Amino acid sequence: MKLRLNQLSKTFDGHLALDSVSLALEAVGTLVLIGPSGGGKTTLLRIIAGLERPNAGEVVINDQSLVFEEDYLPKHRRSVGTVFQAFNLFPHLTALQNVTLPLEKVHGYSPKEAAKVARQLLTRFRLEMHASKRPAELSGGQRQRVAIVRAVAIKPKLLLFDEPTSALDPEMTAEVLDVIRELRDEGRDLILVTHEMGFARQVADQVAVLAEGRIVESGPAAQVLEHPKSERCREFLAKVLKY
Ligand SMILES: Nc1ncnc2c1ncn2[C@@H]1O[C@H](COP(=O)(O)OP(=O)(O)OP(=O)(O)O)[C@@H](O)[C@H]1O
Ligand SMILES: [Mg+2]
Numbered sequence: 355m356k357l358r359l360n361q362l363s364k365t366f367d368g369h370l371a372l373d374s375v376s377l378a379l380e381a382v383g384t385l386v387l388i389g390p391s392g393g394g395k396t397t398l399l400r401i402i403a404g405l406e407r408p409n410a411g412e413v414v415i416n417d418q419s420l421v422f423e424e425d426y427l428p429k430h431r432r433s434v435g436t437v438f439q440a441f442n443l444f445p446h447l448t449a450l451q452n453v454t455l456p457l458e459k460v461h462g463y464s465p466k467e468a469a470k471v472a473r474q475l476l477t478r479f480r481l482e483m484h485a486s487k488r489p490a491e492l493s494g495g496q497r498q499r500v501a502i503v504r505a506v507a508i509k510p511k512l513l514l515f516d517e518p519t520s521a522l523d524p525e526m527t528a529e530v531l532d533v534i535r536e537l538r539d540e541g542r543d544l545i546l547v548t549h550e551m552g553f554a555r556q557v558a559d560q561v562a563v564l565a566e567g568r569i570v571e572s573g574p575a576a577q578v579l580e581h582p583k584s585e586r587c588r589e590f591l592a593k594v595l596k597y
Pocket of ligand 1: 366367369370371389390391392393394395396397398
């Protein structure tokens with residue numbers, strides 16, 4: 355998938371969360387977004403997902419400019435799989451139902467088809483024995499894997515992950531990162547915000563560093579992470595790699 359961000363800006367209450375962000379990728383592959391807290395990573399993902407409207411600028415996917423109007427956005431949102439928060443599952447539904455509900459209600463699957471797709475994916479991500487548990491009965495890593503299964507089940511053209519391991523201990527983090535790596539190896543297009551630098555280095559095709567609403571550096575992962583050109587990027591990496 356081709357992705358072009360064209361001078362995207364977003365203000366919240368007069369504060370510039372994104373300041374003329376531009377990026378052009380001939381193939382998204384795995385794009386990893388890193389940068390300091392408040393830098394604009396979540397805001398950018400939400401705009402790409404069609405959940406937030408920019409004040410200026412353009413998102414162009416495969417040469418089609420995204421129209422930020424309510425008549426067009428629902429279709430776009432349905433084509434993107436998102437895993438935004440550690441605990442965004444429906445609490446009253448089982449793991450299986452969390453996956454089947456959007457397939458049936460939003461994507462028009464029959465209950466039988468939805469259950470088939472959901473069970474296959476739950477099995478693939480080693481969750482089959484947890485299918486009838488509710489989120490409160492799952493571990494954090496299992497919950498996050500269910501959220502990933504739900505995002506993948508709709509066959510999205512693009513997957514967006516916002517710190518999918520932020521609330522997890524190291525073992526569960528590893529489980530979730532394994533799943534993301536599998537998706538990457540399948541050749542899916544995904545954009546991932548993470549603070550796991552080691553993981554970023556392993557999976558990222560491209561890295562973009564967002565700080566204070568601007569992309570201060572972007573390029574092939576090895577180049578940005580090993581040989582950053584900008585002072586701001588060097589400063590950020592020095593801080594996060596220290597611990
Ligand atoms: N809904 C909102 N209303 C007001 N301000 C917002 C809103 N969402 C984000 N912001 C502000 O926009 C800026 C960018 O926030 P954003 O959440 O995109 O940062 P981030 O890079 O994801 O940070 P973190 O690493 O802490 O998650 C911050 O200054 C934040 O306070
Ligand atoms: Mg964020």
